[in-house]
Amino acid sequence: VPELPEVETVVRSLRPKLRAAKLGPVWWSGLPLHLLRPPDVKAIQRICAGTRVSDVRRRAKYILIDVEARGRSRGGVVVHLGMTGQLRVVPADAPRVAHTHLVWPLGGGRELRFVDPRRFGWVMAGDVLDELPELQGLGPDPLEQLDAPALAASLAASRAPIKAFLLDQRRVAGLGNIYVSEALFRAGVHPVTPARRARKRAAALVEAIRAVLEQGINNRGTTLRDYVDADGMTGGNSSALQVYGREGEPCVACAAPIVRRVDAGRSTFFCARCQRR
Numbered sequence: 076v077p078e079l080p081e082v083e084t085v086v087r088s089l090r091p092k093l094r095a096a097k098l099g100p101v102w103w104s105g106l107p108l109h110l111l112r113p114p115d116v117k118a119i120q121r122i123c124a125g126t127r128v129s130d131v132r133r134r135a136k137y138i139l140i141d142v143e144a145r146g147r148s149r150g151g152v153v154v155h156l157g158m159t160g161q162l163r164v165v166p167a168d169a170p171r172v173a174h175t176h177l178v179w180p181l182g183g184g185r186e187l188r189f190v191d192p193r194r195f196g197w198v199m200a201g202d203v204l205d206e207l208p209e210l211q212g213l214g215p216d217p218l219e220q221l222d223a224p225a226l227a228a229s230l231a232a233s234r235a236p237i238k239a240f241l242l243d244q245r246r247v248a249g250l251g252n253i254y255v256s257e258a259l260f261r262a263g264v265h266p267v268t269p270a271r272r273a274r275k276r277a278a279a280l281v282e283a284i285r286a287v288l289e290q291g292i293n294n295r296g297t298t299l300r301d302y303v304d305a306d307g308m309t310g311g312n313s314s315a316l317q318v319y320g321r322e323g324e325p326c327v328a329c330a331a332p333i334v335r336r337v338d339a340g341r342s343t344f345f346c347a348r349c350q351r352r
């Protein structure tokens with residue numbers, strides 16, 4: 076499941092390929108995407124037709140493709156990769172792989188393709204992207220906005236365990252199961268610690284969250300199954316993970332076996348000795 080480092084890696088690999096590219100008429104597979112909703116292809120077509128891409132950026136786990144016509148902003152397209160979504164730039168004559176759902180010709184013999192086997196992802200167009208309802212109510216970006224005093228205040232106001240708190244996109248935007256597990260290990264905080272009690276460790280948490288995300292980005296993301304960047308390259312961060320997916324392996328700090336716990340179908344990995352409640 077792509078989290079912030081994977082989405083950031085996709086954005087960085089897409090940006091040089093898409094900037095100034097002219098968008099041709101969009102093609103759609105005819106199949107619905109997230110929640111069995113068909114993408115609003117008419118709106119996508121209305122907004123993208125005759126435009127060029129002016130920028131590609133990330134907000135939380137969303138990919139924003141800004142377009143312009145005659146030097147004026149025309150809004151753009153937001154993409155959420157869901158669980159298995161991929162955005163790739165490929166030669167137009169490359170065979171369309173199974174589960175290709177949307178295709179934009181880019182000119183110069185290239186295409187932008189959205190591929191998503193499980194169809195938990197979605198694509199939406201907007202005249203003013205930042206005002207789309209889907210992008211409202213997001214918490215601070217852990218790389219750009221999160222700071223210890225604000226996190227401490229937010230932790231103090233919560234009744235959730237710290238892990239659930241950090242997964243809540245309204246509290247901190249962009250984290251998922253992998254990087255939350257890694258950040259809690261790095262900060263020495265047990266996943267079931269009440270958020271309120273973790274407020275005194277806000278500074279350590281901010282530092283740990285940034286460190287694991289930056290390492291993820293430097294390694295071009297974590298590929299467990301489906302994730303690839305815009306070139307189709309898998310990420311190299313799996314081997315840098317210290318607890319996630321390492322049940323029974325020795326903790327890198329104390330050699331006690333890493334524990335896996337399942338809550339509501341989600342795995343949590345931690346060191347019961349290093350991570351305090």
Ligand SMILES: [Zn+2]
Pocket residue numbers: 326327328329330331346347348349350
């Ligand atoms: Zn340990």
